[in-house]
Amino acid sequence: MSYIHGLRCRECGATYAEDPIYICEDCFGPLEVVYDYEAIARDIGRRHIMDSPLNIWRYQPLLPAQHNGTVGSDVGFTPLFHAQNLGRELGLERLYVKNDCVTPSYSFKDRVVSVAVTKALEFGFDTIACASTGNLANSVAAQAARAGLRAVVFVPADLEEAKIVASSVYGPTVLAVDGNYDDVNRLCSILADQKGWAFVNVNMRPYYSEGAKTLGFEVAEQLGWCAPDHIVVPMASGSLLVKIKKGLDELARVGLIDGVQTRVSGAQPAGCSPIASAFASDAKQVQPVVPDTVAKSLAIGVPADGPYALRTIRGSQGAADAATDDEIIEGIQLLAETEGVLAETAGGVTVAVLKKLAERGTIRPDELTVVYVTGNGLKTQVVLNGRLRAPHQVKPTITAVESALTHTPA
Numbered sequence: 001m002s003y004i005h006g007l008r009c010r011e012c013g014a015t016y017a018e019d020p021i022y023i024c025e026d027c028f029g030p031l032e033v034v035y036d037y038e039a040i041a042r043d044i045g046r047r048h049i050m051d052s053p054l055n056i057w058r059y060q061p062l063l064p065a066q067h068n069g070t071v072g073s074d075v076g077f078t079p080l081f082h083a084q085n086l087g088r089e090l091g092l093e094r095l096y097v098k099n100d101c102v103t104p105s106y107s108f109k110d111r112v113v114s115v116a117v118t119k120a121l122e123f124g125f126d127t128i129a130c131a132s133t134g135n136l137a138n139s140v141a142a143q144a145a146r147a148g149l150r151a152v153v154f155v156p157a158d159l160e161e162a163k164i165v166a167s168s169v170y171g172p173t174v175l176a177v178d179g180n181y182d183d184v185n186r187l188c189s190i191l192a193d194q195k196g197w198a199f200v201n202v203n204m205r206p207y208y209s210e211g212a213k214t215l216g217f218e219v220a221e222q223l224g225w226c227a228p229d230h231i232v233v234p235m236a237s238g239s240l241l242v243k244i245k246k247g248l249d250e251l252a253r254v255g256l257i258d259g260v261q262t263r264v265s266g267a268q269p270a271g272c273s274p275i276a277s278a279f280a281s282d283a284k285q286v287q288p289v290v291p292d293t294v295a296k297s298l299a300i301g302v303p304a305d306g307p308y309a310l311r312t313i314r315g316s317q318g319a320a321d322a323a324t325d326d327e328i329i330e331g332i333q334l335l336a337e338t339e340g341v342l343a344e345t346a347g348g349v350t351v352a353v354l355k356k357l358a359e360r361g362t363i364r365p366d367e368l369t370v371v372y373v374t375g376n377g378l379k380t381q382v383v384l385n386g387r388l389r390a391p392h393q394v395k396p397t398i399t400a401v402e403s404a405l406t407h408t409p410a
Contacts, residue, residue, distance in 0.1 A: 005034040041254040065118040072114025080222040085338035090358040106376035107135035112211035119207040120198035127197040131188040134163030141170035216247025229367040238309030264318040267353035269293035273322035295345035323352035342377035
């Protein structure tokens, strides 16, 4: 059953039918999905959700697509764990990590793509496409293969080789564009008007972005049906942060949790931090930047949801900050050494900013804080080259082993 009323402009409020469109004809503002929350509150409860399969579709009434059994049945309900070691290191007593490193294509993008591809099938598309900094391309290629659809993915030509391989293996058409993500996205915006394709983050964006709400839904359920006190989220376009908060608010709106007082903080790399910079300068507008960072998955210099991310952060009494490339790599290592989780560079950004906020006292020691780790570090191992201790070369003798151990720091 669908609880969708259609689409609405986030700026002027104009309404539209449930179609593959994303821009308001009146003011050119972005469109978002409108739900019948009264009907949802009437028809579902905690038990209904808890008796459903452990994937994103357990929250189907709050998602803009019908689950057809093909796309996303293995996506969602990733681990949330009490990060006691990392918390002890940072002085945070109630720190939790939401680990989306373990989805089918190893990033949170599987959530949004599951919704977008399911919706594309409902609309009758036969080709799925995207503009991507890597993780989205991986997920689109993988899920298109499973759904039996053609896939065309556009990525910056300087993308990490591991992410190119992790897309190409599924057999899509991969187009490496000379330019950064913003150049790729502009190209895809033009093509979306010319091709009869479902561009998941262009003409399918109102539906696609709703999949990120499941990271809010799951955390609340995993915490025993309550919202955390504080969350720290990586920001590229800003959509992920906005949608996680929207997910928490929706659970409260339909009576599944009590009121939400969650403070929302955002993390960006210093080499591409338009949202964090706007927050720091108390600006109302987000100024475009040219990305220059090892965190390529967050390298969006013109963040589409930047203004909404700013509103969400400020409205929740949260914060935003940025991490240098060195701090990003240190963040990757800190998470790995304390909690045994190897995150990609976006995770290093989030942990590095988490550390800054904890040291500054922005995050209080007793706040129940959730940090979102959104992608697997096997995709970005190259940034660790030369940063780790080299293996000890030893002869196959006990004496050689003992000698090596003697000279190895504990």
